[in-house]
Amino acid sequence: MEKTTRVKDKSLSKERFLAGLKAGLPVAIGYVPIAVAFGVIARTLEIPAAIAILMSVFVFAGASQFVAIELIAAGIGGVSIILTTFFVNLRHLLMSATVAEKLPALPTRWLALLSFGITDESFSLLATSKIKTLSAFYVLGVILLPYLAWTSGTVLGVLIGGQMPSILESSMEIALYAMFLGIIVPEVKKSNPKLIVVSLALFLSSLLTWNPFLVLAEGWRIILVTAISAFIAAKLFAGDDVNA
Amino acid sequence: MLEYLIIILGMAGVTYLPRMMPLVFLANIELPPFWKRFMNYVPPAALTALIFPGILSATDSALFALAGGLTAMILAYQKFSLLAVVIFSILVVFILQLGVQL
Numbered sequence: 001m002e003k004t005t006r007v008k009d010k011s012l013s014k015e016r017f018l019a020g021l022k023a024g025l026p027v028a029i030g031y032v033p034i035a036v037a038f039g040v041i042a043r044t045l046e047i048p049a050a051i052a053i054l055m056s057v058f059v060f061a062g063a064s065q066f067v068a069i070e071l072i073a074a075g076i077g078g079v080s081i082i083l084t085t086f087f088v089n090l091r092h093l094l095m096s097a098t099v100a101e102k103l104p105a106l107p108t109r110w111l112a113l114l115s116f117g118i119t120d121e122s123f124s125l126l127a128t129s130k131i132k133t134l135s136a137f138y139v140l141g142v143i144l145l146p147y148l149a150w151t152s153g154t155v156l157g158v159l160i161g162g163q164m165p166s167i168l169e170s171s172m173e174i175a176l177y178a179m180f181l182g183i184i185v186p187e188v189k190k191s192n193p194k195l196i197v198v199s200l201a202l203f204l205s206s207l208l209t210w211n212p213f214l215v216l217a218e219g220w221r222i223i224l225v226t227a228i229s230a231f232i233a234a235k236l237f238a239g240d241d242v243n244a
Numbered sequence: 245m246l247e248y249l250i251i252i253l254g255m256a257g258v259t260y261l262p263r264m265m266p267l268v269f270l271a272n273i274e275l276p277p278f279w280k281r282f283m284n285y286v287p288p289a290a291l292t293a294l295i296f297p298g299i300l301s302a303t304d305s306a307l308f309a310l311a312g313g314l315t316a317m318i319l320a321y322q323k324f325s326l327l328a329v330v331i332f333s334i335l336v337v338f339i340l341q342l343g344v345q346l
Contacts, residue, residue: 025327026326055255059255059259072248078250081255082257086258090262096265098283098286100270108268111264115267118263124290167341171334171338171341174302174309174333178330180291182316187287187288188288193285197285197292198289202292202296218298225292230282237281
């Protein structure tokens, strides 16, 4: 009796894992050209191949890796590089907290493992998923292919070192933006409060980018725009259902 | 080489902590209603900040990037799958860039 239940659980886990893989595929496609570009640029900056690959394996955070190899090549000290990385990636704090809301009670070691895969893109998929409570196997599936794409793309970039046709690479750089738009449009379509949040964020993001007084690093801009817009909306739409 | 490794480990640490802490400490906690609403509005707000104005410099020309973005928006509005949205947007930008080269 117990055996059949376990077999059933196992097939359910497998099903969820496969569904996660499928959901993560567009992210993986978007990561390949960026990871290849990272490998190529690392080689042009004369960063050792092993270092570029290890960075993708252990850090797994696009923008900050590009910044880091530029800083390394410029001879900037390690402490400054690590500090810069911290600020560039601090936005994941908010994203991770949002994903946490959609997870069931899980053992800490599972949460510690899954949290490694929280990126701008996996967050976007997970936080807007139609599944109300995400299972651990689904999340694992979502983050696995992008991680493999990121690491193997870096290896590829390091190996080919500038041989990729630039027109293809440049075209593929629209991929992640297309994915973000593909996620946000259906969200906004079904909810007026969300449309207002988006308009507010659009305004704030433009204001923080194009103003004569203040030059903000991208990481800070994303954090400020997100926190302020979400805060105002939460105050504004106090009566609305959370699922609106 | 060792110095590089230390930098990577430091980067890994400061990147992992902000990812890990909320998940480990918040996953099993019920938030007050206000913060639940706040979290509900984080995805659209964050996505907007991630898209704009970054998309303008995504490809060689802001105009082509806009065309790719517009393709994505129209297809998403028509309920195409995320994969189709991504692939068609890449195609549109690729064809436009090819057209300019010829």
